[in-house]
Amino acid sequence: MDLTGAQWRKSTKSGGNGGDCVEVAGNLPGVVLVRDTKDRSGGMLSFSPAAWRGFVALAQSVG
Secondary structure, rough: OOOOOOOOOOOOOOOOOOOOOEEEOOOOOEEEEEEEEEHEEEEEEEOHHHHHHHHHHHHHHHH
């Protein structure tokens, strides 16, 4: 899978102090990628768009 076109974004709720944040790339077809902002060259997780939407909906309901 070619990831060179991934457009990473960080939550607007993340502070500017470089704390514990993740970045999400949701612009690639059929996959949502998640990585740690402190280790951008490290590994990343991949999810189907449906699984990612489910995670976000659950996180919003408890947060």
